[in-house]
Each structure stands twice: as C-alpha cells, then as structure tokens.
Amino acid sequence: MLYLCATPIGNLEDMTFRAIRILKEVNLIAAEDTRRTRKLLTHFEIHTPLIRFDENCKATVAEKILERLKTGESVAVVSDAGLPAISDPGADLVRLAIDAGINVCPIPGANAALSALICSGLDTTKFLFAGFAPKKNKNRREFLQKLSTVEETIIFYEAPHRLKEFLEELLEVFGDRQIVLARELTKVHEEFLRGTISELIKNLDEPRGEFVVLVEGNKFVAPQPEENLLDFYNKLLEQGLDKKSAMRETAKKFNVSRREIYSKVIAT
Numbered sequence: 194m195l196y197l198c199a200t201p202i203g204n205l206e207d208m209t210f211r212a213i214r215i216l217k218e219v220n221l222i223a224a225e226d227t228r229r230t231r232k233l234l235t236h237f238e239i240h241t242p243l244i245r246f247d248e249n250c251k252a253t254v255a256e257k258i259l260e261r262l263k264t265g266e267s268v269a270v271v272s273d274a275g276l277p278a279i280s281d282p283g284a285d286l287v288r289l290a291i292d293a294g295i296n297v298c299p300i301p302g303a304n305a306a307l308s309a310l311i312c313s314g315l316d317t318t319k320f321l322f323a324g325f326a327p328k329k330n331k332n333r334r335e336f337l338q339k340l341s342t343v344e345e346t347i348i349f350y351e352a353p354h355r356l357k358e359f360l361e362e363l364l365e366v367f368g369d370r371q372i373v374l375a376r377e378l379t380k381v382h383e384e385f386l387r388g389t390i391s392e393l394i395k396n397l398d399e400p401r402g403e404f405v406v407l408v409e410g411n412k413f414v415a416p417q418p419e420e421n422l423l424d425f426y427n428k429l430l431e432q433g434l435d436k437k438s439a440m441r442e443t444a445k446k447f448n449v450s451r452r453e454i455y456s457k458v459i460a461t
C-alpha cells in the first residue's frame with residue numbers, strides 16, 4: 194500500500210491519530226525534506242526510516258519506492274506541510290503506483306487551500322484550485338488570462354515576496370474583484386484580509402508568512418455573440434459528440450437553455 198499522508202500546515206495539533214499510526218506502521222516514509230519531517234516524527238515518537246523524495250530526486254527515488262512496494266512493503270509519502278501531491282511532490286508516484294497495480298490510500302488532514310476557502314466567505318459550492326502561478330512573466334500572464342473568465346472562486350498559492358506583484362497583475366487581468374488573503378493558517382498570527390484587490394494592495398506593507406489568495410469568480414462573463422454559440426456547438430459535433438451532449442455542453446458554457454440552442458440550430 195502507498196499512503197498519501199497529510200501533515201500539519203502550522204499547528205501540530207492538526208496531526209491526526211490515523212496519520213500517527215500509519216507513519217508508525219509503514220516500512221518507509223518518503224519525505225520532501227527529511228530534516229523537517231524528522232522533527233515532526235520525533236515530536237510524535239515515530240521511528241520509521243525516512244527517505245528523501247523531492248522534485249530533484251523523485252525520478253530515481255520513485256523507482257526504489259516502487260520496488261519496495263512490489264515486494265509487499267508499505268510506504269507513506271509526506272510533504273513539508275499539508276497534503277502531498279497538492280503543489281507538492283507525490284502525484285507522479287501515485288500514477289506510477291497505480292500503473293504497477295499497487296493500492297493507494299489517502300490519510301486526510303490539513304490543507305491550506307480548503308482551510309482558506311471555508312473561512313473566506315466566498316462561494317464554496319464551486320471553486321477552482323489554481324496552485325502557484327508560473328514565475329515567467331509571459332506564462333503567468335497567459336495563465337491569468339485563461340482564468341479571468343472562470344465564474345467559480347479561484348484559489349492560488351503564492352510566496353510572500355511575490356505577493357504584491359502577483360496582486361498587481363491580478364488587478365490588471367481580473368479587474369478590481371473581491372479577494373481574500375488567508376495568512377498563516379492554523380498558526381499564532383493567522384488572519385483573513387478581505388477586500389477588493391486594490392484595497393488589499395494598498396494595505397499590504399511587507400507581506401510576511403504564508404498566504405493563500407482567493408478570488409471571487411467572474412460575475413460578469415459577457416454574453417457571447419450567437420455565431421460563437423453555434424460555432425461552439427458545431428465544434429463539439431466535429432469532435433464526435435452526439436447532438437444531445439453537444440447541446441448540453443453548449444447550454445452549460447453559454448448559460449442558456451437547451452431549447453434556445455435547439456431553435457438556433459434549426460434556424461441555420
């Protein structure tokens with residue numbers, strides 16, 4: 194069994210009973226930063242052997258881990274904080290394990306994105322986790338432009354030294370929307386800063402600590418011209434979708450009824 198095991202994002206009390214038991218029972222713990230994880234393990238009196246598993250060594254270490262899993266041993270993956278495989282190493286190993294017929298098991302726990310979302314006050318019914326924006330200017334701009342029409346709440350991770358620049362770019366691409374900065378979650382200086390992007394840029398001196406940035410979805414998606422709706426519908430048909438599914442997808446995309454699309458299709 195390959196376990197994907199959550200660890201606290203600040204407050205050690207967020208370690209679960211199950212995580213402690215699993216980390217004690219497995220044959221090996223694959224950790225993003227062994228020094229950091231060793232401190233956590235010492236705190237909970239866990240003495241399981243550790244192996245480094247980070248972005249730089251993941252290809253070679255993944256092979257070793259797979260070999261051990263194939264012999265029937267169990268391994269737990271942990272990252273520095275929160276859920277492995279969420280903006281952290283682990284996802285590739287899960288894919289390899291699945292391909293090799295090995296079972297994967299989540300050990301849930303703390304996660305910065307969802308902890309921030311539930312206290313944000315923004316719409317939680319539908320949301321999009323966008324993780325870290327690319328560092329290169331051109332890629333970042335394209336990344337944000339693609340997200341600018343998303344109607345759901347968007348969740349970003351960002352490092353404190355890039356936060357102001359990120360918010361300024363967000364303002365340019367998204368317009369002055371409502372955002373929430375969730376800072377130092379579960380830690381002593383936890384706080385939620387709410388307001389428009391421009392207000393928060395003005396009030397943010399030197400951002401310190403860890404931040405989750407949550408942005409209200411686009412509430413003003415411009416109505417699309419009729420041709421676009423039909424183009425979209427026809428493109429789906431060309432891609433092999435049947436008429437019913439193409440209508441359903443088009444209706445969803447343009448927020449109109451299927452009957453409306455039907456009458457437009459008939460009219461052409």
Ligand code: SAM
Pocket residue numbers: 202203272274275276277278279280281303304305306349350351352375376377378379380403404405
């Ligand atoms: N795997 C982690 C998870 O499940 O949340 C995320 C790891 S990612 C490398 C680190 C980023 O998560 C930080 O830059 C920050 O954006 C966010 N983060 C992690 N811990 C946080 C905390 N205590 N408060 C606010 N944001 C946090």
